[in-house]
Amino acid sequence: MTAPDPHRSPPTFAHRTRIKICGLTREADVDAAVAAGADAVGFVRYPHSPRHVSAARAAQLLARVPPFVTPVLLYVNADTTEIIADCAMLPGATIQFHGDESAIQCADAARAAQRPWMRAARIPVDSERDFDLVKFAHDHAGAQGILLDTLVEGYGGSGKCFDWSRLPPNVPAHLVLSGGLTPANVSDGIAALRGRGRSLAVDVSSGVEAHGPDGKPLKGIKDADKIHRFVAAVRAADAAIEFHP
Ligand SMILES: O=C(O)c1ccccc1N[C@@H]1O[C@H](COP(=O)(O)O)[C@@H](O)[C@H]1O
Numbered sequence: 251m252t253a254p255d256p257h258r259s260p261p262t263f264a265h266r267t268r269i270k271i272c273g274l275t276r277e278a279d280v281d282a283a284v285a286a287g288a289d290a291v292g293f294v295r296y297p298h299s300p301r302h303v304s305a306a307r308a309a310q311l312l313a314r315v316p317p318f319v320t321p322v323l324l325y326v327n328a329d330t331t332e333i334i335a336d337c338a339m340l341p342g343a344t345i346q347f348h349g350d351e352s353a354i355q356c357a358d359a360a361r362a363a364q365r366p367w368m369r370a371a372r373i374p375v376d377s378e379r380d381f382d383l384v385k386f387a388h389d390h391a392g393a394q395g396i397l398l399d400t401l402v403e404g405y406g407g408s409g410k411c412f413d414w415s416r417l418p419p420n421v422p423a424h425l426v427l428s429g430g431l432t433p434a435n436v437s438d439g440i441a442a443l444r445g446r447g448r449s450l451a452v453d454v455s456s457g458v459e460a461h462g463p464d465g466k467p468l469k470g471i472k473d474a475d476k477i478h479r480f481v482a483a484v485r486a487a488d489a490a491i492e493f494h495p
Pocket residue numbers: 272273292294296299300301324326348397399404405406407408409410428429430431453454455456457
């Protein structure tokens with residue numbers, strides 16, 4: 251066997267941006283997300299969302315998910331008792347708090363449900379309004395990650411972007427970029443956010459949904475081709491930015 255050359259330059263690694271596909275309501279869409287290589291699949295447990303699924307339906311969908319793909323349950327101002335009951339039915343799920351919950355409410359509910367949790371930071375689009383993401387990350391230090399979404403009426407899933415360039419350069423948290431991502435813009439989002447947090451993941455819902463014959467989005471119905479193109483765009487962005495340890 252040849253001895254390794256000590257003068258060879260160290261290997262370079264392409265960073266792997268993790269991917270969550272959210273708002274799944276159908277078996278075919280869960281299968282498409284998994285087949286495309288998604289790391290996480292999201293189920294909306296907010297009754298006012300057009301993508302809402304019951305806990306029983308989430309359990310049916312989750313039953314198809316293979317090992318090493320993380321289910322995520324999205325809540326908006328839900329009761330802790332509901333979250334605990336869901337988590338008892340839905341093994342291995344991470345909790346995503348996407349409403350007006352305080353940091354203490356998030357931490358207490360997640361502790362009671364014995365699950366890791368993410369907190370959505372809802373960033374204003376209005377450039378006059380500041381959002382202190384570093385303070386937000388400190389306030390939610392118990393969160394596994396901070397998910398960045400656009401501040402909209404109706405809490406989320408709007409398909410709208412915020413201005414990525416206004417985020418601070420160093421955020422003491424694992425970041426998940428969401429809000430209006432699509433196969434066309436996700437590589438720009440990754441380039442804008444890479445290196446600003448401890449790690450970077452992306453999350454998409456509207457941007458991989460199907461449209462009806464009238465051109466209107468079919469909320470909760472995904473398009474398998476868009477999911478594949480979204481994942482391919484993320485992988486291409488990763489390959490374009492090499493990471494030197
Ligand atoms: O999907 C919803 O209907 C929803 C409702 C309430 C809060 C959050 C919601 N979705 C999440 O919002 C972000 C961004 O979504 P999009 O890609 O802009 O549509 C994402 O985490 C969704 O899961």
